Amino acid sequence: MTCPIEQCLREVSGPLRLCVAHFHLVPAPLRQALSSFARAHNRGPAHRAAFELAVESVVKTLAFQRQLVDTSATQPASLPYRDD
Numbered sequence: 001m002t003c004p005i006e007q008c009l010r011e012v013s014g015p016l017r018l019c020v021a022h023f024h025l026v027p028a029p030l031r032q033a034l035s036s037f038a039r040a041h042n043r044g045p046a047h048r049a050a051f052e053l054a055v056e057s058v059v060k061t062l063a064f065q066r067q068l069v070d071t072s073a074t075q076p077a078s079l080p081y082r083d084d
Contacts, residue, residue, distance in 0.1 A: 005058055015042045017051060018058070025061050026054045 003010045003019040010019035015038035023031065034054050037047040 004055055005062070015039070015047070018054065022058050023054075025058045027057060030054055030057060 001012055001017070002008065003012050003022055004017065005019075005022050008019060008022060010021070012019050016023060016034060018026070026034065030050065030053055034047075034050045037044070037050045041047045
C-alpha cells in the first residue's frame, strides 16, 4: 500500500497508513489522536475519521506550501541585509 497523499509513492505499512514524511505534517494533537485510535480501534470508525482528518490536514498544508512557492517565484529574490 502506498501513501494516500497525491503523487507520493512511498510504501506504508501498519495502522497509521501515512508515510513518515507526511505523518509529521499532521498537527501534533491530531497525530496523537490518530496513533491512539490506531492502537485501540484499528480500522474502526474513530480511526477512519481521524485518518481522513489527517489526510485533509496534509493536503491543506501542501497546498499552502505550493501557494507560497508560486507567489515567491513572481517576486524578485532578495537576501536579508546585514551590515557588519
